[in-house]
Amino acid sequence: MKYDVIIGCEVHVQLLTRSKAFCSCPNNFGGAPNSRVCPRCLGLPGSLPVPNRDMISSAIKAGLALHCKIAELTKFDRKNYMYPDLPKAYQISQFDMPVCAGGYLEVTADGQSRKIGIIRVHMEEDAGKNIHAQGGLNMSYVDYNRAGTPLLEIVSEPDIRSAEEAVNYVQSLRExxxxxxxxxxxxxxxxxRCDANINLWIYEDEKRFATPIVEVKNMNSFKAMKSALEYEAERQLDEWREKHLTLQAVGKTTRGWNDDRGETVLQRMKEEAADYRYFPEPDIKPISISQNLIKQIKQSIPELPEQKRGRFVQDYGIAQEAAEALTQSKALCDYFEEAARGYQEPKRIANWILxxxxxxxxxxxxSIEQFPVPARQVTELLRIVDAGTISGKIAKDVFAEMAASRKSAAELVETKGLAxxxxxxxxxxxxEKIIRENPSTVADFKAGKQKALQHLMGQIMNATKGKANPQVTIRLIKAKISGN
Amino acid sequence: MIDDKTLQSVLALCKFSLSDREKEHFKQQIGDILSYVETLNQVDTRSIDPDLGKSLESMSLRQDKAAVGLPTEQVAGLSAHFQDSFFTVPRIIEEMDEITEES
Structure with a gap:
């Protein structure tokens, strides 16, 4: 049966601002429950929200990097629903005038690069956390530290065609x-956090049928995401074969991924019908965004992973895979470039780092940010290897020692007599001693067995604790044996 | 007058329940209120710019500076249902909570 898997992703990312979205409570992780709350994020009567400037510039920055159009005028709206983690009984979000819309993200899957459309990027506040009492107690506990912290919601077009591509999309977004x-x-x-909408387009009798859309929730890792979407595609295919249910007949349902059982489970929604009664947030005026501000933010955007990869392959001559591995974090890229500066073989630096x-x-x-060996020390170590002072094998031990003792390569080679x-x-x-002691190996070597040379080398390395210069040693072995 | 279906969904959203007699009463009342508000639709607003906002610079945005919130004693005093630094609510029992238990 011919069919396509259709996936769209809704991704929420928490912004790294110092304060919350609409009040000045600190925006941190952890800490004592309800220790970062104020009348605004608790929704006390009479308190008014004031948007955080950096939340808006972060949203614009993200939108620009995703090739979105930035709205000239944007506004906040109230999304109404009742749940204990939402103290105001509404969430300040954006409905019909999101800050960014109409972009794309280039994603590679199965060796093929495709553009995944971005419908919109909007700002909203996060909810608090509910913790459910254990042991049959009839209550739940609520912590509002997270309530009111800023989020971006990034919604993709249903352009994704496989679980693998969905994972790569979210990973690229994260990068x-x-x-x-x-x-x-x-x-x-x-x-x-990522939720995905998934269904199948099934081609039968020269017609296309769409299976009911399922929103998959609770995918807490990339591994879970891949398994959940693969499982769900299979499940929908089985369901189609059995019942021939279509999107028109059933509509949309929500299923949660259960990692232990390895399956998606049907869920009830918080509200019977998704009736959030959106209306414009009357406490916050619409915000107009000047071209000047957009220009300023554009200038602050650093070189992004995709561009960096291209440059690394082009300028440093490293392999695409190595470039991909290095561009997983900006700090790793910086470390590489710092170490490669002025070194004749950047490829070796890349290999050493990876x-x-x-x-x-x-x-x-x-993380690389916490790594105690400065990048220039990697360069120094490789230069010492290049000079023939230590072997590549010893260099690995020296490097581990450098990380442990924070001493320089030169210092360690010197004080430990590793040269x-x-x-x-x-x-x-x-x-001479090794040749004397191994007459049969020497005979093998004379008979043309290359392995015999390695055996002798190994003995010499043992005797010198790995410090014999391999090139010099081989030359000597050959000279001694042929001289005998 | 609004229909039964509309009233039912409004009641569900408000977490209210009404007796059959009350339902008839409120169907009428809500209907009257809605048609009264509908009067506003007679005003021609096409020439009015809905943009109330000015530039980002002039809009009163907040600098991203963190400040300490309410002290815990004061937070505790806000609700009669406060225990071990948490607000407490009647247990939330939903199928989805079993799966997506928030940590």
């Missing part, structure tokens, strides 16, 4: 938001 320093987009901590630096970051569970033995006189004794 961009991080590069812009607009949000830290941590899915596990909830600073990036293998050795990444390995240590994983081991120590830290390679390149002095022929010093090496000759060792080589």
């Amino acid at each position: 961009i938001m991080r590069f812009l320093d607009v949000s830290d987009c941590n899915m596990e901590e909830g600073s990036l 293998s050795e630096v990444k390995k240590l970051l994983n081991e120590k569970q830290m 390679q033995i390149s002095d022929t006189g010093e090496l000759e004794d060792v080589v």
Whole structure:
């Protein structure tokens, strides 16, 4: 059966402003419950919201990076619903005049790059958190620290055609938001949340049928997102085969992803019908955005991942995959460029960062920002290797030591006596000794077995604790054996 | 007069319930209020600019500066239902909460 998977994503990102969206309570994560609240975010009568300037500029920044048109005039609206985590019984959001609209994001999946349309980007305030009492207590607890913190909602066109593409779309979005320093987009901590609308277009009897749209919620990681959307596409296909239900007949439903059971489960909605009775927020005047402001914000947009990747491949001659791995974070890009500055083989720097630096970051569970070895020290270490002072293998140990002791490469090589033995006189004794002790290996080598040479090398490395200069050693072995 | 279906959905949204007699009464009353407000539709507003806002610069926006909110004692005093730094509400029982329990 021929069919297409149709997916659209709604992504919420928490903005990294210092204060909340409409009051000056701090916008942080964690802390004692209800310790960052005031009459405004608690919705006490008589308090009035005042929009945060940085929330608006962050929204414009995000919109520009997503190729959106920025509204000349934007306004806030009230979205009404009753739920304990929403103290005012309405959320200040944007309805018909969002701050940004009509953009796109270039996404690669299956080796193919496609433009995914962005319908809109709008600002809204977050709700508080409900915590449900354990042990049969008949109450729920509410913490309003998060209530009123600023969010961006980014809505895509239903342009996504696979679970993989959906994940890549959200990952690209995350990269961009991080590069812009607009949000830290941590899915596990909830600073990036994604819901997806998914259905199938089934081609049968030369007609196209749309299956009922399902909004999938509770996808708390990229892995969960991929599994949930793959599962849901399969489920809809099975349902179609069994019942032939169409979008027109059923409409839209909501299902939550249950990670433990590996399936989506039908959910009841908070409101029976999505009747949010939107109306313009009377406490906040519409906001007009000047071309001058847009120009200013445009100038503050840094080079974005896509452009950086192109430049890294072009200017530094590194592979596309390496460029992709490096552009996962702006700090990693900066580290690479700092280390590669003035070094003749930037490719080696990239490889070193992607293998050795990444390995240590994983081991120590830290981010590149917290990494104790300055970028220029990577350059220094590789220069020491280039000069033949230490081998590449020793360099890896030295690097781990640099991260642990915060000492420089040169200092460690010096104080630990790690410099390679390149002095022929010093090496000759060792080589002669090993040749004497391994007559059968020497015979093998003479018979043309290359493995025998490696065996002898290994013995010499053991004897010198890895400090023998490999090139010098090989030359000596060959000379000694043929001289015998 | 509004119809039963409209009244029912308004009641659901307000979390109200009414007796059958009250329903008839309010269907009439809400209908009257709505038709009274409808009078406003007779005013021709096509020539009026809905843009009440001026530029972002002149609009009273707030600098992004954080300030300490209410002290906990004061927050606690706002509600009779406050326990261990949390506001308490009757248990929210919904199928979706079982799955999407917020942490």
